[in-house]
Amino acid sequence: MKNERNKFTKGKIINIVIAVLIYILIMAALNGGMLSRQMSSLLVPICVNVMLAVSLNLITGFLGELTLGHAGFMSIGAYAGSLLTIYLDLPMYVEFIIAILVGGAVAAFFGFLIGVPVLRLRGDYLAIVTLAFGEIIKSVINVIKITNGAKGLNDIPSYSTFRNFTIVYILVILTIILIVNLVNSRHGRAIRSIRDNYIAAESVGIPVSKFKVMAFVISAFFAGVAGVVYAHNVGIIKPTTFDYNKSIEILVIVVLGGMGNIRGSIIAATILTLLPEMLRGADNLRMLIYAIVLIAMMLFNGSGAKERLISSKYFPKFLKRQKGVE
Amino acid sequence: MALLEVTNLGISFGGLRAVDNFNIKIEKGQLYGLIGPNGAGKTTIFNLLTGVYQPTDGTIALDGEVLNGKSPAQICQSGISRTFQNIRLFHEMTVLDNVKAALHNQMTYSLADTFFRLPKYRKKEDEMNRKAVEILKVFDLDSHADHLAANLPYGKQRKLEIARALATNPKLLLLDEPAAGMNPNETAELMDTIKLIRDQFDITVLLIEHDMKLVSGICEYLTVLNFGTELASGTPNVVLNNPVVITAYLGE
Ligand SMILES: Nc1ncnc2c1ncn2[C@@H]1O[C@H](COP(=O)(O)OP(=O)(O)OP(=O)(O)O)[C@@H](O)[C@H]1O
Numbered sequence: 330m331k332n333e334r335n336k337f338t339k340g341k342i343i344n345i346v347i348a349v350l351i352y353i354l355i356m357a358a359l360n361g362g363m364l365s366r367q368m369s370s371l372l373v374p375i376c377v378n379v380m381l382a383v384s385l386n387l388i389t390g391f392l393g394e395l396t397l398g399h400a401g402f403m404s405i406g407a408y409a410g411s412l413l414t415i416y417l418d419l420p421m422y423v424e425f426i427i428a429i430l431v432g433g434a435v436a437a438f439f440g441f442l443i444g445v446p447v448l449r450l451r452g453d454y455l456a457i458v459t460l461a462f463g464e465i466i467k468s469v470i471n472v473i474k475i476t477n478g479a480k481g482l483n484d485i486p487s488y489s490t491f492r493n494f495t496i497v498y499i500l501v502i503l504t505i506i507l508i509v510n511l512v513n514s515r516h517g518r519a520i521r522s523i524r525d526n527y528i529a530a531e532s533v534g535i536p537v538s539k540f541k542v543m544a545f546v547i548s549a550f551f552a553g554v555a556g557v558v559y560a561h562n563v564g565i566i567k568p569t570t571f572d573y574n575k576s577i578e579i580l581v582i583v584v585l586g587g588m589g590n591i592r593g594s595i596i597a598a599t600i601l602t603l604l605p606e607m608l609r610g611a612d613n614l615r616m617l618i619y620a621i622v623l624i625a626m627m628l629f630n631g632s633g634a635k636e637r638l639i640s641s642k643y644f645p646k647f648l649k650r651q652k653g654v655e
Numbered sequence: 656m657a658l659l660e661v662t663n664l665g666i667s668f669g670g671l672r673a674v675d676n677f678n679i680k681i682e683k684g685q686l687y688g689l690i691g692p693n694g695a696g697k698t699t700i701f702n703l704l705t706g707v708y709q710p711t712d713g714t715i716a717l718d719g720e721v722l723n724g725k726s727p728a729q730i731c732q733s734g735i736s737r738t739f740q741n742i743r744l745f746h747e748m749t750v751l752d753n754v755k756a757a758l759h760n761q762m763t764y765s766l767a768d769t770f771f772r773l774p775k776y777r778k779k780e781d782e783m784n785r786k787a788v789e790i791l792k793v794f795d796l797d798s799h800a801d802h803l804a805a806n807l808p809y810g811k812q813r814k815l816e817i818a819r820a821l822a823t824n825p826k827l828l829l830l831d832e833p834a835a836g837m838n839p840n841e842t843a844e845l846m847d848t849i850k851l852i853r854d855q856f857d858i859t860v861l862l863i864e865h866d867m868k869l870v871s872g873i874c875e876y877l878t879v880l881n882f883g884t885e886l887a888s889g890t891p892n893v894v895l896n897n898p899v900v901i902t903a904y905l906g907e
């Protein structure tokens with residue numbers, strides 16, 4: 330087991346090095362003016378999608394439940410956070426940190442509310458209920474006054490644009506670290522054991538209901554945080570921003586990256602955010618190419634080509650998947 | 656006082672009376688066998704004992720504590736753990752994690768320890784690893800610790816399920832057809848292992864089995880079930896030679 334632990338810390342150090350390198354590269358490119366306006370403006374959306382995908386993976390990949398309401402949690406976070414920063418009058422960072430925490434907490438509360446019916450439903454039924462949940466949230470935001478109805482919120486301060494990339498990057502890294510820490514703990518083991526066999530999980534003393542709700546609450550929290558970051562990047566939010574298309578987009582990212590594969594979620598979120606924008610030039614072919622890439626990624630995932638590539642000796646070692654969960 | 660005391664246990668599924676007026680008393684340290692024809696209600700009794708089903712009648716008491724109305728997870732904490740007739744492993748988790756999942760209630764730390772990797776996390780995880788490997792060694796599975804459970808051969812999957820059940824530190828271990836699908840060599844080895852864990856871990860075992868060689872080889876006491884009720888009880892010698900049992904179950 331000592332060996333195991335050494336491997337573990339070595340992997341950790343490599344991950345930290347990669348994270349720091351990526352940060353340095355992006356900052357250098359930003360400050361050196363090497364990124365086009367379009368590319369710079371994509372940095373934060375990529376981060377938002379990474380947070381959304383990693384948090385959704387907790388429910389679909391690790392708990393093993395299909396949900397289509399993730400955009401609902403995102404919108405709750407976005408609105409709660411934005412209302413705070415619009416009406417509060419505090420220094421930027423203080424305000425933004427409060428908005429992040431409150432946006433996450435309000436979304437987490439709704440995660441708790443939706444987590445309870447989840448205890449009674451499985452599979453397709455759960456997918457339908459969560460889909461309905463997302464649409465209900467949208468409709469409610471559409472009619473109540475404080476959210477300014479269909480017109481949405483306009484004067485959201487730009488706290489998380491690419492000019493403040495550092496704070497956004499820190500939030501992404503924190504999200505990833507916290508979720509990875511969760512997954513590799515006794516709590517995460519309980520969640521994964523429920524996915525694999527909930528009857529056996531109960532039989533070894535794991536309170537299944539508690540951990541299902543816990544997974545929903547934690548996942549919703551980070552989706553809420555992603556919503557806050559999103560809102561303070563674009564400056565305008567409307568109820569229609571967060572419809573089921575957004576939920577499905579996130580689900581597609583998780584499925585393509587691999588269920589229960591955090592690194593896969595990060596890579597897929599990056600590619601699938603960049604791709605549609607890169608294809609903007611070829612406007613009439615855009616959807617076609619997009620679809621072809623999706624299918625290609627799916628085939629690549631399912632064909633065993635990925636496994637062969639990873640086990641080949643030319644494949645860089647630090648990218649190889651570690652045993653168990655990452 | 657007996658470790659397990661079940662009185663007048665019964666359950667109906669719609670019109671079907673799957674278990675009726677079932678009584679059993681198991682003493683501490685006993686190796687007890689529950690046998691009977693297919694569909695007699697043996698697995699249903701395990702499901703009643705572990706809270707998967709709630710009985711329509713009767714009481715179940717472990718060490719004097721009444722278990723009726725408790726959830727499966729609570730009953731596990733009270734001291735009953737089990738294996739399943741159709742293997743139910745955490746197949747996408749490693750062999751080590753399967754056992755560590757069963758240590759969930761014994762080596763605990765909080766969500767804060769988890770999220771922020773506080774020292775207690777490392778300490779308890781190390782403790783869990785040690786304990787899990789120790790249990791895996793009993794079943795000769797320690798060399799497979801890092802493999803996915805799904806990739807184990809069938810016989811080893813059965814063993815892992817027993818290892819996992821043991822990890823919950825039970826007073827009473829229920830084994831549902833542990834030798835099903837095993838060849839005679841594997842069965843002989845399993846018999847030694849069951850005796851060993853009874854002695855080494857100081858627990859009581861109730862097992863369901865169709866393999867009469869295993870049953871007569873290790874069980875000290877038997878109950879035969881037929882149509883949901885007790886047909887006969889006693890030492891293997893007496894029960895297996897009982898003409899009623901022979902007609903109803905053993906054939907000839
Ligand atoms: N959940 C349920 N709903 C309806 N009927 C059930 C249920 N569970 C078990 N039964 C019925 O109860 C009876 C006893 O089944 P059980 O699985 O306990 O038999 P068994 O003694 O374990 O048989 P085997 O040796 O084949 O494993 C069967 O007729 C079965 O169909």
Ligand SMILES: [Mg+2]
Nearest residue numbers: 697698699740
């Ligand atoms: Mg059975």
